[in-house]
Amino acid sequence: MSRTRLMNTDNTLPAGGGRRPEATNRRHLPLGVREYLWQDARLRQQLEAAVNRAFRTWGYNTVILPMFEFGDMLTTRTHAAAHDRLYRFLDMEGRTLILRPDMTAAVARLVGTRLAGMEGPFRFCYAGSVFRHEETSGLEYQQEFRQAGIELVGSADAMADAEILACMAAGLNACNLSDFRIVVGHADYYGGLLDALDPQPSDARQLRWAMHRKSEHALARFVESCRPSPGQRATLENLLTLQGADVSGLLERAAGFCLNRRMESALLNLRKLTAQLDAYGILERVTLDLAEYRNLEYYTGMTFEFLLPDSAAVAGSGGRYDGLIGKFGRSRPAVGGILHLDRLVRAVPSNQAPQALSPKSPLCLVGQTKSGVALASMGRLRQQGRDIVVHTDPLSESGLLALGRSLGARVVAAWCDPTQSFHVLACPLPECVGPMDVAQFEQLLESLQRTELSGPDQSTAIMAGGDV
Amino acid sequence: MSDATCRRPLRISLPKGRLADDVARHLRDGGLEVPDFSTSRQLTLRTADGTQEYIQSKPTDVPTFVVHGGADIGFSGLDTLREEGVDVLEPFTLPIGICRISLAGPRAWRHVDLHLKDHLRVATKYTRIASDWFVSQGINAEVIKLNGSVELAPLTGLSDLIVDLVETGRTLQANGLVELQHVLDSRVVVIVNRSASRLRENEVNRFLACVRPGPPGA
Numbered sequence: 001m002s003r004t005r006l007m008n009t010d011n012t013l014p015a016g017g018g019r020r021p022e023a024t025n026r027r028h029l030p031l032g033v034r035e036y037l038w039q040d041a042r043l044r045q046q047l048e049a050a051v052n053r054a055f056r057t058w059g060y061n062t063v064i065l066p067m068f069e070f071g072d073m074l075t076t077r078t079h080a081a082a083h084d085r086l087y088r089f090l091d092m093e094g095r096t097l098i099l100r101p102d103m104t105a106a107v108a109r110l111v112g113t114r115l116a117g118m119e120g121p122f123r124f125c126y127a128g129s130v131f132r133h134e135e136t137s138g139l140e141y142q143q144e145f146r147q148a149g150i151e152l153v154g155s156a157d158a159m160a161d162a163e164i165l166a167c168m169a170a171g172l173n174a175c176n177l178s179d180f181r182i183v184v185g186h187a188d189y190y191g192g193l194l195d196a197l198d199p200q201p202s203d204a205r206q207l208r209w210a211m212h213r214k215s216e217h218a219l220a221r222f223v224e225s226c227r228p229s230p231g232q233r234a235t236l237e238n239l240l241t242l243q244g245a246d247v248s249g250l251l252e253r254a255a256g257f258c259l260n261r262r263m264e265s266a267l268l269n270l271r272k273l274t275a276q277l278d279a280y281g282i283l284e285r286v287t288l289d290l291a292e293y294r295n296l297e298y299y300t301g302m303t304f305e306f307l308l309p310d311s312a313a314v315a316g317s318g319g320r321y322d323g324l325i326g327k328f329g330r331s332r333p334a335v336g337g338i339l340h341l342d343r344l345v346r347a348v349p350s351n352q353a354p355q356a357l358s359p360k361s362p363l364c365l366v367g368q369t370k371s372g373v374a375l376a377s378m379g380r381l382r383q384q385g386r387d388i389v390v391h392t393d394p395l396s397e398s399g400l401l402a403l404g405r406s407l408g409a410r411v412v413a414a415w416c417d418p419t420q421s422f423h424v425l426a427c428p429l430p431e432c433v434g435p436m437d438v439a440q441f442e443q444l445l446e447s448l449q450r451t452e453l454s455g456p457d458q459s460t461a462i463m464a465g466g467d468v
Numbered sequence: 469m470s471d472a473t474c475r476r477p478l479r480i481s482l483p484k485g486r487l488a489d490d491v492a493r494h495l496r497d498g499g500l501e502v503p504d505f506s507t508s509r510q511l512t513l514r515t516a517d518g519t520q521e522y523i524q525s526k527p528t529d530v531p532t533f534v535v536h537g538g539a540d541i542g543f544s545g546l547d548t549l550r551e552e553g554v555d556v557l558e559p560f561t562l563p564i565g566i567c568r569i570s571l572a573g574p575r576a577w578r579h580v581d582l583h584l585k586d587h588l589r590v591a592t593k594y595t596r597i598a599s600d601w602f603v604s605q606g607i608n609a610e611v612i613k614l615n616g617s618v619e620l621a622p623l624t625g626l627s628d629l630i631v632d633l634v635e636t637g638r639t640l641q642a643n644g645l646v647e648l649q650h651v652l653d654s655r656v657v658v659i660v661n662r663s664a665s666r667l668r669e670n671e672v673n674r675f676l677a678c679v680r681p682g683p684p685g686a
Contacts, residue, residue: 312537
């Protein structure tokens, strides 16, 4: 993967690595961050708004969290995976700060401390960027992730787990991305297996690898070195087959391989969860995977991932983390999840066409004017949702028409100070071209459809619900 | 039901070159219809029933196609997979393409304790595998990337040792080199895109069932 984008057309210059003139990074982005232009920017904003609107209708309250916090906030144990990927810097007193690698820890800190005196349950939703040095797994290199997420704090019941899944499904539905799959696992099934086997650390690593890669070969090597009892061996040999969309059949089969209470309680929990998902009407979207390995220091129950068709990266993920809030204060059970907004942008079908980006066309372009009457008229129109660009530099009529054409403005007009009226230069209704007083002008623009609904903005399908 | 939502046939990535014939034979033995790329200039070929599409690429690109979802299933050497380091599922290996990656060098190095060398230079095509292995062994080594004819490196003084693929050992011998240490056993491994394993569960499982080797000795 090339880590430098070659902006220079002189291809005799090295693309990277070599010694180059100073300030070569001035025109480049660091790898793993993105900028969004025009339709894409609008689309991401709309997806974020649509997801949050859906979350709020389930009673989730918006919370706005700080971009950075003290480095002590995250412990190595709970954030083992993220710990060596943090963006760290120092404050004036030399204390370590971190750019937030996720939002959940911040919510947990807030609930554990400031809300310790209040009875729950609490429902929170949020949207924002999180930052991690992401080692490339070959799939993609990303360092700034835009997330929208929810946390339900104060309930240990499987009903809460189901609500999180159903609510996130509602978020995707609100983006017209209803063709998702949910992969559900459980930390206690794998955790119970580890309790029963009590392997050496290096063997445990081997087992995790086998589960992560679904590798029969690696699992066989683990079985060879940890010498399990016959019952344990049967569980291990069937472990990688305990996944699929036949949820009830799988749960029944998995019951035969339980080695202790912890594994049994995982299945009991999953039975309650899947029954509730059935009631929510999303069970058919669920794939169960009992051989899914997750960070056990963090997740304490159900875990999940959302997948979208033809997309290799997960669209969302989360799970139950009953141990986290207690690290900050009063302990409470909690479950939550996030959607990756950057990945949703790419998954929107209309966004996959090979179409160049362009700025949104305004409804109307008006030539430079200092008139309070004209500006007040346009103010009224804007309140009605009509978008109007006032050119800020002097321009001839023909120049204004040319600019209007290049912007895609449907109406082009100039303000005429002596007559205190607009002069319409171009309009879809030819009979309207010519001088027009303020009231007539406002009537004309109000009669024209919002460009939002007819213009080239391809993301309008998501805008069904109004404001951003 | 999950499979109904997918818009294209199951796509399978095959390696060109050394492994191509063995892999194709293995698939045909499993009752699969594998198009013959040697008689076509096309890079993608579909089966007659249109349920599978095969693509052929450089072996090192097979893991890349699979991890990004350009192909759902791929056949790769374990050496290539580890070198590319991509995050895919690897349900099982096949008893073909068997070879090993070894540390090799001039005969005089046989009794040298590599931990006691301050500045070891090693040439290889497999920089990731070599670096990871030296770290795991606690040996300090500078790894130099070469794209072929790695045996030249010790002969020309470019490096002290090499890490390279060994099948019979004859190439090493012809250049006055000997195997010093075993780094990795390689064979063909079936790899599956993570998402495809969920989104096209039935298709993937049907295909894997045809490819899965029988128990040893069966």
